[in-house]
Amino acid sequence: MSKLLYIESSPRKDRSASIEVAQSFVSAFQDANTGNQVESLDLWDATLPEFDGDRINAKYRVMHGESPTTEEALAWEEITNIVARFKNADHYLFSLPMWNFSIPYKLKHYIDLICQPGLTWSFSPETGYQGLVTGRSATLILARGGEYSSSAEAGAMDFQKSYMEMVLGFMGFQDINTVLVEPTLTDADTKGKTLAAMKEKATNIAKQL
Numbered sequence: 001m002s003k004l005l006y007i008e009s010s011p012r013k014d015r016s017a018s019i020e021v022a023q024s025f026v027s028a029f030q031d032a033n034t035g036n037q038v039e040s041l042d043l044w045d046a047t048l049p050e051f052d053g054d055r056i057n058a059k060y061r062v063m064h065g066e067s068p069t070t071e072e073a074l075a076w077e078e079i080t081n082i083v084a085r086f087k088n089a090d091h092y093l094f095s096l097p098m099w100n101f102s103i104p105y106k107l108k109h110y111i112d113l114i115c116q117p118g119l120t121w122s123f124s125p126e127t128g129y130q131g132l133v134t135g136r137s138a139t140l141i142l143a144r145g146g147e148y149s150s151s152a153e154a155g156a157m158d159f160q161k162s163y164m165e166m167v168l169g170f171m172g173f174q175d176i177n178t179v180l181v182e183p184t185l186t187d188a189d190t191k192g193k194t195l196a197a198m199k200e201k202a203t204n205i206a207k208q209l
């Protein structure tokens with residue numbers, strides 16, 4: 001029995017390739033054990049606070065071990081609540097489109113809120129940077145119009161996969177499965193075959209959690 005946090009970041013809903021594959025994962029996870037729980041966070045439906053002056057000042061106060069002002073403390077409390085919700089899971093599923101070779105800005109906004117010193121990572125001169133979200137698995141469903149896994153030249157333009165794997169690793173994730181749904185901007189037959197194959201792959205990952 002375990003809990004999955006599903007973070008969805010395509011606004012295209014029933015036309016979205018990443019969501020379609022993610023739904024296969026969620027169904028397989030639920031079928032694997034009747035006690036399994038799924039919490040969903042649709043980043044196009046969520047109201048996230050700006051990561052603005054007071055919050056950034058609060059972040060630097062924490063990093064430097066200083067006491068925050070009242071405003072900064074309130075701002076930091078809002079961040080800690082968002083991070084607490086993020087950390088309250090055993091497994092993570094991120095579904096996302098590639099946008100301009102990288103990730104949608106809604107997901108970047110969320111990552112800027114949760115990637116915080118003392119909450120999801122720490123630093124000390126003795127040990128360097130350490131991720132604090134450990135012992136969990138993450139699965140990435142990455143949809144992209146083009147094909148980036150076919151050559152090193154194309155792969156060098158893929159900041160969606162490299163960024164997500166790096167930033168999750170930075171926060172402590174070691175068990176990361178990545179499902180590439182590509183190319184989606186192609187003929188219907190090719191896209192259908194890709195979706196079927198990637199749904200099967202996602203289903204198999206979910207069954208093994």
Ligand SMILES: Cc1cc2nc3c(=O)[nH]c(=O)nc-3n(C[C@H](O)[C@H](O)[C@H](O)COP(=O)(O)O)c2cc1C
Nearest residue numbers: 010016017018097098099100101143144145146184
């Ligand atoms: C704003 C925007 C930017 C995009 N940029 C890229 C890109 O850089 N490379 C690419 O291969 N496809 C790009 N696409 C295509 C999407 O990655 C593709 O349609 C994918 O299937 C979207 O995922 P979704 O179906 O889950 O929404 C872009 C689409 C949009 C809307």
